[in-house]
Amino acid sequence: MPSACIRGPLNVVWSSTLPSAVPLASDADRVAMMERALARERQAREQAEHLLETKSRELYLVNEDLKLKNSQIEKRNAEIERTNHALMTTQAQLVQSEKMASVGQLAAGVAHEINNPIGYITSNLGTLQSYTSVMNELIAGYRQYAEGVRAGNADESLYLKLQEIQDREDIDFMQQDVVELVADSLSGSVRVKDIVQGLKSFSRVDGAECIESDLHAGIESTLKVLANELKYSCEVKLEFGKLPLVTCNLARINQVFMNLLVNASQSFEAPGIITVSTRSDDAWVYVTVSDTGCGIPEDKIGSIFDPFFTTKPVGSGTGLGLSISFGIIEEHGGTLTVASEQGAGSQFTIKLPIQQT
Amino acid sequence: MKGIVFNIFADLVTDNFGMEVWDSLIQETSPASGAVYTSGEVYPDGELIAYVTALSGITGAAPADLVRTFGTYTMHKFYKLHPEFMAEHTAKSFLQSVHDVVHVEVKKLHPDTLLPEFAYESTGDKQLTMLYCSPRKLCHLAEGLIVGTGEIFDEQIDLVHAECMHQGAAQCRLELDFA
Known part of the structure; x- marks a missing residue:
């Protein structure tokens, strides 16, 4: 068996041998000693049992406390979960309302942008409509006059009447204006078409x-x-x-x-x-x-x-x-x-x- | 001090000198506890010191030697009760685990226990310095525990007690050499 060598300020050398036991006086002493030892053992056992009971009681109380705390934690967790859910719903609603605000903004802008060209296209079409009725009247008159010329009896009074209509309605301006009105209306329509095209890129937000x-x-x-x-x-x-x-x-x-x-x-x-x-x-x-x-x-x-x-x-x-x-x-x-x-x-x-x- | 320490001491005395010596120690010192000890309870340190002093008187051995013997005996008892703490260890690595593993486990069972502080300095593969600090100044018990560790692991440990609280040092310096 290896031994440890201990050196130091105390300067003692380790030894596991101790002096031999103290001799005993008598059997009666021995019995008395045994009885004392037995009594000590019994008391120690009682102390240990008491300690065990105390510890068990403590354990029980700690356990009850833990159970209570656990149920409180569970309750709190459920509350947090509910709050969280409510928050998520609110957030979704707010995001939606922001989207709606954007849509509103967009709608106002778009309404104006479309309204403007539609306004002048409508007015142009009104003007074109009145031009058309004058032109239809003139075309019908000239047809009738042309047929008279072909038949050899040109109706000079009809011609003068047509000349008078032409002058009155400023047909030269009308012919010029038609071209412009159509061009403007076309470009207005293209603008409306472009805006609608642009809107499409916003329409798939989701x-x-x-x-x-x-x-x-x-x-x-x-x-x-x-x-x-x-x-x-x-x-x-x-x-x-x-x-x-x-x-x-x-x-x-x-x-x-x-x-x-x-x-x-x-x-x-x-x-x-x-x-x-x-x-x-x-x-x-x-x-x-x-x-x-x-x-x-x-x-x-x-x-x-x-x-x-x-x-x-x-x-x-x-x-x-x-x-x-x-x-x-x-x-x-x-x-x-x-x-x-x-x-x-x-x-x-x-x-x-x-x-x- | 926990009752288990007193019970191990009683076992040491009865194993080595017989029940008569243990009985005469009790008669001589008349401890307040009546020498009725239960592992989990706490009893006055003074009772153990009184036993050691009385035993020294009876046997003629120096108190420091007796305390050291008690340390060795205690380590063997500990090994018998909790061999798992020593599994997969060398003597050195076990001694290094005392503060962070063994004492932590002791605290789990007995939160009110006063335990010594151990700090470590490893100066080489085969060297270890343990710095012991406790108001009880039971450095000889620590020596005995180290000796017991050497016996259990079947390793030779040279121990130099370079500085000692009993000589005014702030802590005891136990320099170990594992052969």
Whole structure:
């Protein structure tokens, strides 16, 4: 058996041998000793049993306490789950209301944009209708006169009457005007057609499909929809670089363009300039919307992407526009960032991957 | 001190010197507990010190030697009761696990136990310095426990008690060399 060698300040050498046992006096002493030992053992056992009972009682109480706490936790969990569910419902409703607000904005702009060409097309058609009746009258008169000429008895009074109608109705102007009226009406119809085309890109907001899309076309159709809203407050400059087709849900991206453009247009105290510029590198495209508006105060810039944050008066902004825009760009694996200088303007930059991974 | 310590001490005395010596220690020191010990309860440290002093008087062995013997005996008892703590260990790695494993387990069963603090310095593969610190200053018990560990693992351990609380040091420095 190996032994340990102990050295140190106490300078003792280990030894496991101890002096031998103390001798005993008598058998009577021995019996008395055994009785004492037995008594001690009995007491020790009683103490141990008592201790066991105490510990069992403690255990029982701790267990009861745990059960109570557990049921409280379960109750609280259920409450949290309910609150969470309610929050999710509210959020969905708010997102929907923001969408409806966008739709409302869009509808107002579109109504005006369509109303204008439809107005002059209608008026042009009215004018054309009255021109047509004059022209029909003249054509009928000239037919009758031509038949007389062929038969050898030209009706000079009819001719004079037709000349008089021509002069009275200014047929030269009418002939010129018809061409213009038709051209104007045609271009008005094309405008209406374009607007309706542009609207189509907003109509699939819920579709999750990502397809190769032309962001420039998206920006242009968004601007067309917003033309009415923008034309009084600002001038829009486009500085388009060369962009590849970008795999995205264009309807959702258009929603972002619209949001940024509307926000920019509302930032002006006096008519200003909105510049939309685009560029790309190997993997990313960048769309920047800058304005020369009032800018964002430094203490607010950290909150602008937070849901419900708005500086607009109560009832006029949901405060969800930028947070939803941020979400849309994030869903596409991109980023939406802001730089702003108070009094000089703001610049929002969308960075999107060309390919969705 | 927990009752189990007293019970092991009683076993040591009866195993080595017979029940007569244990009985005479009780008669001589008249402990307040009546020498009725239950593992889980706490009893005054003074009762153990009184037993050791009395045993030293009876046997002529120095108290430090007796406490060290008690340490060795205790380690063998511990091994018998909880061999799982020593499985997959060497003497050195077991001693290193005392503070973070064994004492943690003891605390689970007896949260009110006062345990010594151990810090370690491993200076080489075969060397280990254990820094012992406890208001009880039972460093000789620690020595005995180390000796018992060597016996259980069948390893030679050279121990130098370089600094000692009994000599005014803030902690005891036990330098071990595993042959």
